[in-house]
Amino acid sequence: MATCKVCGKKGLFLKVNKKGECARCVDAKHLVKEQKLLNLIEVIEEEKKALEWGVAPWPYEELANLYHEMKDFRKEVAILERFAVRKYAPGQQAAQLLERLKKAK
Numbered sequence: 001m002a003t004c005k006v007c008g009k010k011g012l013f014l015k016v017n018k019k020g021e022c023a024r025c026v027d028a029k030h031l032v033k034e035q036k037l038l039n040l041i042e043v044i045e046e047e048k049k050a051l052e053w054g055v056a057p058w059p060y061e062e063l064a065n066l067y068h069e070m071k072d073f074r075k076e077v078a079i080l081e082r083f084a085v086r087k088y089a090p091g092q093q094a095a096q097l098l099e100r101l102k103k104a105k
């Protein structure tokens, strides 16, 4: 019988992932992470520094990875597009993200 490590729910038909978490707990964790990253991106985009130097790619990438994990490919493309229209600091990571957007579409 499976038991969720996070909420302690158990049952014959309860499915848990490799980390021992039930689907509801995984969803909840994803939502918390999504909100944190979205808040971070909002802050970054409003920063004066970002207007001059461009935004950092990593929060967009983290969020794209999260959406990918959630199999929400529409949101994955949307966040990559949001990055692509920004002024961003050039570099390998930025180039990889834009490449990924091309493939995801």
Ligand SMILES: [Zn+2]
Pocket: 004, 005, 006, 007, 008, 009, 021, 022, 023, 024, 025
């Ligand atoms: Zn759970």
